[in-house]
Amino acid sequence: MIEALLPAGTVAVEAYADVPGEPPYPGEEDLVARAVDGRRREFVTARRCAREALAELGYAPAPIRPGPRREPIWPAGVVGSITHCAGYRAAAVAAGASLAGLGIDAEPHEPLPDGVAGAVTAAGEPEHLGGLWAAHPTVHWDRLLFSAKESVYKAWYPLTGRWLGFEDAELTIDPAGRFVARVLVDGVRTDGGPPLHALHGRWLVARGLVVTAVAVSAGSSLFARPDPG
Template identity: 60%
Template sequence: MIEPILPAGAVAVEARTDPPGLTAHPAEEPLLARVVDKRRREFTTVRDCARRALVLLGHPAGPILPGQRGAPVWPAGVVGSMTHCDGYRGAVLAPAAALAGVGVDAEPHAALPDGVIRLVAGPGERDRLAGLAAARPQVWWDRLLFSAKESVYKAWFPLTGRWLDFTEADVSFAPAAGTFTARLLVPGPVVGGRRLDTLDGRFLVTDGLILTLVAVPPAPV
């Protein structure tokens, strides 16, 4: 599903269901000691996707353990991101030479719960969402904005090691192109000695799902 928005150099592995009998890597089992069955299945399937993506990049299918703030720890020379929601699990990975960072998010194509949009969007964003909703009412733009900001954060954090609040990035959509730009309202990550003031992404709305992806280009050689 995600291929139309996948950047050059990246690989993706996806699943729409949890394969019967799939088990976690032994090194990941301690992380699942107290989790409910639904969470176990999500965790296990999305990491299986990530391991299969690692193999596509020529790396061993080892455990994928959480690091700082729960972000997955990838082998040296690899950047990646995982996501899951009802009906979708997926992982996008790339060699660090191809991308400096990547963030991916999947969400159900449905409205956000009441009141959440004010936590996610600033006044300017809410105004733009109202215009988008009037022009293209078939898209739940509030959920799309939420997903875009999740992808922004997943690309941001490995590069900075810092939290990024929803209100610290201002996102604008280009619907016809299927793209978005996040203008960072705090100092951005430094890649190859250059500070990034924006992060760019692509989005896809299909088969009851929203998929968003942010790819950070590598430093110039």
């Protein structure tokens, strides 16, 4: 499912169930040593998906450790992202020569809990969501916006090394399956690439889930829209 949102050259692996009793991969045991069972299972399955995706790029299996903000640390020359929610786990990776950044997210396709929408929307977004709801009432646009901002952050952080709050990006969502996040803070990158002013992504709703993805082209002054699947 997630691969439909990603550009050519990206490898995605997803799972809709866990393998009963699957242990953590060697070198990752401490990361879930105190986790509850559900958290442990989603971690193990999602990391397995990531290793399977890396294998398709030619990388041998290895532990995937977290960075300072719990982001996965990928092999040199690779960009990637991991997501998991109830009933779904996925990972996507690509060679850094083709993509500078990548972010994916999945959420249950249901309304956000009470009070959450106000904490994740930037100025102008409540009115935008209201218009989307009026025209397309079957989509939970608040959850979609939340997921899109999660994908935006996952693409943003490895390129900048800085936090990006929900209020720091203003989304415009196209009902046809795309979105644009206008960054409202300094977008200077640590890799010397062009500043990040806008991130383009794609979304879909299927199987009771909303999934989103952001891909950043390598060697470009603009964030590229992912190619059609």
